[in-house]
Amino acid sequence: MAVEAAPAVAEPVVTAQRPSRDRRIDRGRSWVLGIWSALALLYLFIPIFVVVLFSFNNPKGRFNFTWQGFTLDHWKHPFSNPDLASAMENSFLIAVIATAIATTLGTFMAMALVRYGFRGRSVVDFFVFLPLSTPEVVIGAALLALFLTMNVNTGFTTIVIAHVMFTVSYVVVTVKARLEGMDRHIEEAAMDLGATEWTTFRKVTLPMILPGVAAAALLAAAISVDDYVITSFNAGQTVTFPLFIFGATRQGVPAEVNVLATALLLIVLVLMGLNVALQRRLARRDAARTA
Amino acid sequence: MLRLSLHRRRQLLPWVFLGPGLTWLIVFFAIPLVNQLNVSLQTGDPETGYVFNWAFSTYSNAISDYHEQFVRSLGYSAAATVLDFAIAFPLAYFIAFKAGRWKNFMLLLIILPFFVSYVLRTVSWQLILADNGFVVDRLRDVGLVGGDGRLLATRTAVIAGITYNFLPFMALPLYVSLEKIDKRLIEAATDLYASRATAFRKVTLPLALPGIFAGSLLTFIPACGDFINAALLGTPRQYMIGNVIQNKYLVIQDYPSAAALSFILMTFILIGIFLYARVLGARNLTEAAI
Numbered sequence: 001m002a003v004e005a006a007p008a009v010a011e012p013v014v015t016a017q018r019p020s021r022d023r024r025i026d027r028g029r030s031w032v033l034g035i036w037s038a039l040a041l042l043y044l045f046i047p048i049f050v051v052v053l054f055s056f057n058n059p060k061g062r063f064n065f066t067w068q069g070f071t072l073d074h075w076k077h078p079f080s081n082p083d084l085a086s087a088m089e090n091s092f093l094i095a096v097i098a099t100a101i102a103t104t105l106g107t108f109m110a111m112a113l114v115r116y117g118f119r120g121r122s123v124v125d126f127f128v129f130l131p132l133s134t135p136e137v138v139i140g141a142a143l144l145a146l147f148l149t150m151n152v153n154t155g156f157t158t159i160v161i162a163h164v165m166f167t168v169s170y171v172v173v174t175v176k177a178r179l180e181g182m183d184r185h186i187e188e189a190a191m192d193l194g195a196t197e198w199t200t201f202r203k204v205t206l207p208m209i210l211p212g213v214a215a216a217a218l219l220a221a222a223i224s225v226d227d228y229v230i231t232s233f234n235a236g237q238t239v240t241f242p243l244f245i246f247g248a249t250r251q252g253v254p255a256e257v258n259v260l261a262t263a264l265l266l267i268v269l270v271l272m273g274l275n276v277a278l279q280r281r282l283a284r285r286d287a288a289r290t291a
Numbered sequence: 292m293l294r295l296s297l298h299r300r301r302q303l304l305p306w307v308f309l310g311p312g313l314t315w316l317i318v319f320f321a322i323p324l325v326n327q328l329n330v331s332l333q334t335g336d337p338e339t340g341y342v343f344n345w346a347f348s349t350y351s352n353a354i355s356d357y358h359e360q361f362v363r364s365l366g367y368s369a370a371a372t373v374l375d376f377a378i379a380f381p382l383a384y385f386i387a388f389k390a391g392r393w394k395n396f397m398l399l400l401i402i403l404p405f406f407v408s409y410v411l412r413t414v415s416w417q418l419i420l421a422d423n424g425f426v427v428d429r430l431r432d433v434g435l436v437g438g439d440g441r442l443l444a445t446r447t448a449v450i451a452g453i454t455y456n457f458l459p460f461m462a463l464p465l466y467v468s469l470e471k472i473d474k475r476l477i478e479a480a481t482d483l484y485a486s487r488a489t490a491f492r493k494v495t496l497p498l499a500l501p502g503i504f505a506g507s508l509l510t511f512i513p514a515c516g517d518f519i520n521a522a523l524l525g526t527p528r529q530y531m532i533g534n535v536i537q538n539k540y541l542v543i544q545d546y547p548s549a550a551a552l553s554f555i556l557m558t559f560i561l562i563g564i565f566l567y568a569r570v571l572g573a574r575n576l577t578e579a580a581i
Contacts, residue, residue, distance in 0.1 A: 025487075030389050037385040040378050041400050044458060047415030048407055054418070105312035112308035116301070124309060131320055133508065135516025135560065137533040138553040141540050142323035145330050145550060165319040168312055197304075228410050228519060229533075233540060245410045249523060253414055261407050268406045272399065 048265070055258035074255040078263070081256050087244035088260065090156065094240065095224040098163035103217045105164070106171025107209070113172070114179040131169045139166060140233035147234065154236035162234045163227065167220035174219060178212025331550035341547060353551040357535055364531040365559065367446075367521075368514035371453040375461040375510050376503070378454070383465035383502075388474075398466070401459050413452055413523045420448050420524070444526045452520035460509040468502025469495075504571055512560055532556055 058071035079085040112118075113125060131139060143162055147154055186208070190200045228242040235243060245253055331349055335341035354361075386397050404412065419426055420442040427443075430436040442448055472495060480490035518533030527534075532552060539549035 030385075033381050033385040033389060037382045037390075037397070040382045040458070040462075041397065043378070043455065044401065044404050047412045047419065047455070048404055050415045050418055051407055051411060054415075105315060108308040109312040112305035116305035116308075118302065118305045121305075124313065127313075127316065127321075131316070133512055133560075133564065135512055135533070135556060137516035137518065137536050138557050139320070139323075141536055141549060141553050142327040143319060144540055145327045145546060146319075146323040148546065149326055149330070161319055164315060168315065172312070222405065226405070226409050229516070232537070242408055242410045245408060245414060246519070246523075249414055249417070253411070257411065261411055265403070265406050268403075 051258050052262045052265075055255055055262045057255055057258075059252070059255065074259045078256050078259045081254055083239065084244055084254065084256055084260075087239045087241050090238055091225050091241040094156070094159050094163060095221045098160050098167060098224045099217050099221040101160075102164045102167040102171050102220045103213060106168045106216060106220075107175050107213050109168070110172045110175035110179055111205075114176055128169050128172050131166055132173070136166070136227075136229040140230035143230070144233040154234050155238045158234045158236065159231055159238060159240065162230050163224045166227075166230060167223050170219050170223060171216040174216035175209060175212045178209050178215075182208055327550045327553060330546050331548075331554055333547045335547075337544040346547065349547045349551045350555065353548050353555060356548075357532065357552060360530060360532045360535050361555070361559070363529070364515050364533070364556070367450050367453060367531060368511050368517075370450050371457060371514050372461070372507050372511045374450070374454045375458050376465075376507065379458060379462035379465055379506065383462050383469050386466050387469035387472075398463075401462050405459065409456060410519060410523075413456065413519055416448070416452055416455065417443065417523050443524060444529070446525070446529055448524040449521050449529045449531075452524045453514050453517060456517075456520065457510040457514055460513070461506040464505035464509060465499065465502045468499045468505075472498045500571055504568070507567070508564060511563070515560055516556065 053067070055074060056070050056072065057067055058069040058073070079088075109128065113121060113128075140162070143158075143165070144154065146152075147158055152158065187200055187204050190204045191197070195203065226242060228246060231240055232243060232246070239247070245257055248254060248257070329343060330341070332346050333341040333343045334346040334349070382401075386394055390397055418424065421427070422441050422443060427436060427441065430442070431440070436442065476498070477490050477494050480494045481487065485493065515531075516533045518531055518537055521529050521531045521534050536549050536552050536556075539545045539552070
């Protein structure tokens with residue numbers, strides 16, 4: 001405080017005192033922040049540890065509520081429960097189909113919204129954003145009301161329809177972000193050199209936005225696989241992975257669920273690790289080439 | 292002639308691109324919402340079917356019957372949003388300004404829980420907080436929880452569950468907006484004799500407002516409609532409006548009142564967003580004026 005009140009003439013004093021004292025306070029503050037952050041991340045991982053731990057549990061009977069003993073049995077037969085296996089299959093198929101449709105529709109929408117100034121663009125922008133700011137329970141209920149009114153039987157197809165509907169907005173937002181950071185001149189150059197719009201799209205635009213499209217597809221697939229709320233309204237008799245888990249909570253979720261969840265997490269970790277390694281290698285190669 | 296047709300094509304092309312996706316959203320998002328408005332004004336019962344007759348009484352009945360669940364939804368979500376902000380802001384600040392080479396690793400850790408199913412993570416909390424579980428036993432030993440006290444099936448458990456599940460949605464937008472801040476602005480403020488606290492209040496915080504806005508909405512809106520946490524970690528005494536809507540649609544098939552409840556929920560949220568934008572925007576302006 002005294003330092004701050006000092007007149008500007010006393011510059012040597014300022015430079016002499018300020019760094020050491022400030023640095024000490026700074027370091028203390030960093031420590032407090034660091035510990036807080038570590039605790040926050042720990043909070044995020046507590047239930048994950050429990051999920052992994054209980055995949056090795058050896059429950060007596062069908063209940064997997066308390067720790068009973070270590071076993072690898074569930075890891076040997078992760079698909080032994082036929083209901084669980086079919087739920088996984090449904091989730092996987094729904095995610096693949098819904099992601100393919102949503103990514104295609106969303107990518108073209110994003111292109112139109114970023115690349116063309118047309119009347120009504122801001123209205124469309126707002127409309128695309130609207131599903132993201134509506135609670136899932138409202139979307140799911142409204143869609144079910146429509147299917148009931150139209151006498152459509154809910155099931156696999158209606159789940160796919162619902163998933164495309166609420167993932168398409170995420171795709172648009174993600175691809176738009178990528179397109180907005182892109183240099184338009186490259187496409188203009190291609191067209192100036194005689195490429196048709198379609199060729200330009202195929203040879204220039206698409207390769208450039210591909211990382212954004214891939215990220216959008218991954219996001220859509222992740223949201224689709226994990227959705228409970230909207231799916232529960234429109235599933236009919238079809239059971240997906242989250243629906244299976246929710247339905248199983250009353251008797252205790254079978255340990256096979258924990259095994260599959262842990263396995264998925266491991267696969268994601270390995271893929272991320274490989275990605276990091278690959279990027280490092282590419283960076284090193286680029287550095288070597290320029291040197 | 293050629294120029295004109297090219298012009299026409301340029302005008303039409305965006306609508307060709309938008310067409311399929313927009314149609315999907317209109318048919319499966321906009322029309323259902325309008326249809327739901329229609330359903331909410333019907334009367335009847337599941338046996339004989341429902342007929343449209345401008346039954347506004349559904350709305351007044353819904354409010355008088357379920358105002359408790361509405362207040363609970365808004366209260367729990369607000370509490371979870373504030374808690375998430377308190378937990379996530381220092382975390383995001385640390386990652387943006389102090390983490391150095393640990394930055395990407397810490398961001399990865401925030402995203403990683405998403406790869407375990409939402410329902411499964413909540414079930415996991417059920418196990419952790421269970422009456423005969425490790426945590427309750429230890430808390431009893433210390434005396435923080437009474438002999439017959441419990442954690443599961445309480446308001447605390449539901450709020451903690453919501454706080455847990457939406458923490459990344461608060462942390463990531465906060466990080467993005469803090470990361471964007473030009474650190475020289477903060478340096479300039481301290482060089483101009485602003486105390487650290489003043490620099491934080493007058494520079495960092497206003498510049499982080501977009502992230503605070505996005506983060507609180509991304510937490511509050513889904514939390515308002517959530518019913519998984521209340522269903523798995525609470526009892527009917529902790530049920531939120533999402534539980535009521537789900538129960539009415541899927542179990543007792545009282546469609547009009549479920550539709551009315553969804554509409555009221557959506558209206559509350561839209562008003563909430565509007566007010567929040569006004570308050571944040573207004574403070575932003577006065578801050579800039581001073």
